[in-house]
Amino acid sequence: MPEETISIDYVMEKASGPHFSGLRLDGLLSSPPSSTASPSHCSASASSSALSDSNAPKQPFVIGVSGGTASGKTTVCDMIIQELHDHRVVLVNQDSFYRGLTPEESKRVHEYNFDHPDAFDTEQLLDCIQKLRGGQSYQVPIYDFKNHHRSSESFRQVNASDVIILEGILVFHDQRVRNLMNMKIFVDTDADVRLARRIRRDTVERGRDINSVLEQYAKFVKPAFDDFVLPSKKYADVIIPRGGDNHVAIDLIVQHIHTKLGQHDLCKIYPNVHVIQSTFQIRGMHTLIRDAEISKHDFVFYSDRLIRLVVEHGLGHLPFTEKQVVTPTGSVYTGVDFCKKLCGVSIVRSGESMENALRACCKGIKIGKILIHRDGDKGKQLIYEKLPKDISERHVLLLDPVLATGNSANQAIELLIQKGVPECHIIFLNLISAPEGIHCVCKRFPSLKIVTSEIDVALNEEFRVIPGMGEFGDRIPSLHSPSISQMPLCLLPNRLLPLPSCPLITCHASPAALRSSPSSPPPTLPNLLNNTTPVPSLSCALQCPHFQSCSGCTHELNLHRPIIVDEADQFFKSLGVSDFDFDSGRLWGWRSRAKLAVRGSSMKPLIGLYEEGTHNVVDIPHCKAHHPNINAAVELLRQGVTKLNIEPYDEDEGTGELRYVQVLNEINKQKLK
Ligand SMILES: Nc1ncnc2c1ncn2[C@@H]1O[C@H](COP(=O)(O)OP(=O)(O)O)[C@@H](O)[C@H]1O
Numbered sequence: 226m227p228e229e230t231i232s233i234d235y236v237m238e239k240a241s242g243p244h245f246s247g248l249r250l251d252g253l254l255s256s257p258p259s260s261t262a263s264p265s266h267c268s269a270s271a272s273s274s275a276l277s278d279s280n281a282p283k284q285p286f287v288i289g290v291s292g293g294t295a296s297g298k299t300t301v302c303d304m305i306i307q308e309l310h311d312h313r314v315v316l317v318n319q320d321s322f323y324r325g326l327t328p329e330e331s332k333r334v335h336e337y338n339f340d341h342p343d344a345f346d347t348e349q350l351l352d353c354i355q356k357l358r359g360g361q362s363y364q365v366p367i368y369d370f371k372n373h374h375r376s377s378e379s380f381r382q383v384n385a386s387d388v389i390i391l392e393g394i395l396v397f398h399d400q401r402v403r404n405l406m407n408m409k410i411f412v413d414t415d416a417d418v419r420l421a422r423r424i425r426r427d428t429v430e431r432g433r434d435i436n437s438v439l440e441q442y443a444k445f446v447k448p449a450f451d452d453f454v455l456p457s458k459k460y461a462d463v464i465i466p467r468g469g470d471n472h473v474a475i476d477l478i479v480q481h482i483h484t485k486l487g488q489h490d491l492c493k494i495y496p497n498v499h500v501i502q503s504t505f506q507i508r509g510m511h512t513l514i515r516d517a518e519i520s521k522h523d524f525v526f527y528s529d530r531l532i533r534l535v536v537e538h539g540l541g542h543l544p545f546t547e548k549q550v551v552t553p554t555g556s557v558y559t560g561v562d563f564c565k566k567l568c569g570v571s572i573v574r575s576g577e578s579m580e581n582a583l584r585a586c587c588k589g590i591k592i593g594k595i596l597i598h599r600d601g602d603k604g605k606q607l608i609y610e611k612l613p614k615d616i617s618e619r620h621v622l623l624l625d626p627v628l629a630t631g632n633s634a635n636q637a638i639e640l641l642i643q644k645g646v647p648e649c650h651i652i653f654l655n656l657i658s659a660p661e662g663i664h665c666v667c668k669r670f671p672s673l674k675i676v677t678s679e680i681d682v683a684l685n686e687e688f689r690v691i692p693g694m695g696e697f698g699d700r701i702p703s704l705h706s707p708s709i710s711q712m713p714l715c716l717l718p719n720r721l722l723p724l725p726s727c728p729l730i731t732c733h734a735s736p737a738a739l740r741s742s743p744s745s746p747p748p749t750l751p752n753l754l755n756n757t758t759p760v761p762s763l764s765c766a767l768q769c770p771h772f773q774s775c776s777g778c779t780h781e782l783n784l785h786r787p788i789i790v791d792e793a794d795q796f797f798k799s800l801g802v803s804d805f806d807f808d809s810g811r812l813w814g815w816r817s818r819a820k821l822a823v824r825g826s827s828m829k830p831l832i833g834l835y836e837e838g839t840h841n842v843v844d845i846p847h848c849k850a851h852h853p854n855i856n857a858a859v860e861l862l863r864q865g866v867t868k869l870n871i872e873p874y875d876e877d878e879g880t881g882e883l884r885y886v887q888v889l890n891e892i893n894k895q896k897l898k
């Protein structure tokens with residue numbers, strides 16, 4: 226932030242520097258190191274650029290570390306560098322830019338003031354930081370404290386990096402150097418402690434005698450500290466008391482830098498990691514779903530919106546073929562055709578909450594499931610799966626809203642690869658990723674793509690993503706935590722399959738309750754189907770082999786209590802009707818009237834319903850919704866069509882003898898029409 230244009234508040238706060246000990250992280254780093262930003266727009270414009278440029282190449286992050294001699298500047302820098310191990314960091318010491326002494330000055334070195342700003346070649350230092358910020362490397366001089374000279378032959382090559390740390394007693398003195406910094410840290414250590422350290426260092430490491438050290442200290446070091454170093458403390462964003470002993474301060478600083486660099490840097494390390502472009506809108510939705518206080522309804526609504534964006538971004542990574550169409554103006558539009566061989570695979574149970582968004586983006590998409598179940602306390606993992614048979618020929622969108630450690634993801638990916646899916650055909654979609662999970666997955670499967678909407682800071686000791694959004698599954702209504710007995714039937718090994726039953730659920734409100742409900746004004750019915758994301762429960766599955774190829778049923782799971790029931794329950798409760806229950810009738814074999822299309826040929830007739838979004842008829846001989854009598858009748862009909870050589874209807878030609886059949890099973894009269 227330029228000092229000429231800063232606001233009064235800012236000046237007041239900064240002016241308190243010398244009297245202030247501790248951390249001042251507010252607004253930090255949102256102040257860009259440019260000299261053009263206006264103070265009133267500073268934080269908005271800075272954060273806006275931080276958001277909108279998340280995918281653009283970023284300038285290195287420059288940190289200045291100042292403080293008195295032997296205050297622990299180098300020690301603090303080393304600790305920051307250690308903790309930023311995921312990033313490319315370089316350290317530049319102001320000491321390297323000491324001017325070499327002339328022969329005359331060398332003769333009277335005891336009269337030379339190494340603590341005055343003029344002792345440094347600040348122009349060269351400025352040039353160095355500017356070049357490094359611009360992505361160029363720099364040959365930094367090597368300075369020898371014993372003979373007070375720079376090496377004439379050798380330099381230290383410093384390469385462009387993500388983080389540049391500039392350390393030295395007077396790095397805040399020159400405004401031009403200060404303006405290049407994104408973050409300024411002042412290491413504040415007691416003067417006596419510093420003197421003691423200095424004596425030890427200069428006698429042991431620099432071969433000086435104690436008298437000369439004390440003399441230099443009294444004559445130059447202390448006055449220059451008072452005149453130049455201490456006054457520059459006011460420019461610091463963060464003041465660290467006790468230097469390297471202050472682990473809390475260093476952790477906070479590192480966390481902050483991680484947040485600023487995290488996404489950008491992991492995408493650099495792993496080019497197959499893609500973070501959807503951040504906007505205020507997206508950050509707003511993240512803010513809502515991460516809020517522990519949000520209602521379940523809003524959580525489902527906003528997470529579903531975000532998931533759709535992630536899905537759309539993921540679809541953009543699929544291969545496309547060129548396609549030309551003729552527009553209503555008669556012109557040719559050259560576009561692309563979607564990838565046809567595609568499927569979703571959700572990691573049960575949270576991944577299932579992403580299925581709805583996937584279906585909304587890809588009509589009729591097949592979705593498989595993988596469940597990784599911990600068996601007992603011994604850490605043994607059982608994997609159940611239900612995947613499309615031809616999965617090896619498909620591109621797979623793997624769904625799990627949170628990537629934490631990466632262990633479950635890796636097991637699911639391993640299974641897909643075992644099933645013949647090439648690693649590069651898998652796109653792992655999630656809402657938030659922990660850096661640990663990204664490392665774990667990307668190191669093992671470097672050709673797989675990850676698409677996420679945000680990369681978080683880290684995992685905590687309990688392996689939960691921080692800041693994260695808690696246990697995703699627990700925040701979704703109807704996603705009950707399944708026991709092995711409640712797992713989706715389709716995922717259980719065959720020998721465990723229970724015989725299908727036909728539960729009956731009834732829906733009624735008592736007359737008394739209805740009488741006591743308010744009668745006016747007449748309620749407006751909520752949009753029961755559209756205002757929430759239906760989230761499947763695992764406890765009741767249709768298990769129909771035709772589900773997803775046939776358009777007849779839109780839900781396979783959660784049949785015992787579809788989301789509409791919860792909505793209706795809430796609706797009636799709002800009217801004062803509390804004893805509302807629901808009866809859906811039979812879940813299997815309930816359909817006693819079926820109108821089916823007939824296509825194909827007399828030799829191979831297709832009798833069934835349309836495939837989602839097409840007029841291709843899908844054979845449904847084992848339909849679970851049909852009464853068994855209907856399936857039996859259709860089978861007889863199929864044989865009759867072939868035997869009697871009846872030609873099914875051909876939609877393109879408009880020819881054929883049989884287009885539709887209607888079957889009615891009259892249970893009471895024991896008749897089948
Ligand atoms: N917290 C600390 N406790 C003990 N010794 C320290 C601590 N921090 C630094 N030192 C020692 O003090 C000396 C100066 O520290 P250094 O980090 O090089 O300071 P600066 O870079 O500010 O001159 C070094 O010998 C270092 O090992």
Ligand SMILES: Nc1ccn([C@@H]2O[C@H](COP(=O)(O)O)[C@@H](O)[C@H]2O)c(=O)n1
Pocket residue numbers: 293294295296298320323339340369370371373393394446
């Ligand atoms: N030839 C020199 C150059 C510098 N100094 C002293 O070094 C101090 C700065 O280094 P830090 O370790 O404190 O970062 C400074 O106070 C100079 O007095 C020197 O003694 N000889």
